[in-house]
Amino acid sequence: MQEKTEIYVSDVHFPYEDKIAWDLAKAVIAAVKPNILFLGGDIVDFYPVSSFDKDPARKQDLQKELDRTAFELQELRTLVPDAEVYYQEGNHESRLTRYLWKRAEELASLRSLALPELLNFKKLGITWIP
Numbered sequence: 001m002q003e004k005t006e007i008y009v010s011d012v013h014f015p016y017e018d019k020i021a022w023d024l025a026k027a028v029i030a031a032v033k034p035n036i037l038f039l040g041g042d043i044v045d046f047y048p049v050s051s052f053d054k055d056p057a058r059k060q061d062l063q064k065e066l067d068r069t070a071f072e073l074q075e076l077r078t079l080v081p082d083a084e085v086y087y088q089e090g091n092h093e094s095r096l097t098r099y100l101w102k103r104a105e106e107l108a109s110l111r112s113l114a115l116p117e118l119l120n121f122k123k124l125g126i127t128w129i130p
């Protein structure tokens with residue numbers, strides 16, 4: 001049986017990540033080339049749909065958050081093209097669902113608004129763990 005190497009990453013909070021820490025994480029992933037990459041939640045922040053009070057100066061465009069996260073996921077996939085990649089929903093990812101339930105419940109059932117669709121998990125070969 002071949003030994004497997006796993007790297008676990010969580011709490012990145014795109015687009016508010018610590019750039020030095022994120023660059024280091026990507027460097028480790030590139031060097032180790034794990035068989036399994038586990039993204040343990042809170043990879044994207046979803047600040048615009050948070051239920052907490054928001055600083056207007058920090059209010060980010062939701063699409064920009066999603067685009068940035070999608071870009072970084074593609075970068076990760078490039079670093080480990082053959083790895084199994086898992087993405088577990090964290091409380092920040094569930095902000096979108098909670099927002100839809102509270103403010104647009106009629107839209108909550110749309111598959112196209114589910115995070116795996118918004119971030120193109122199928123194309124990237126990422127397994128979603130709700």
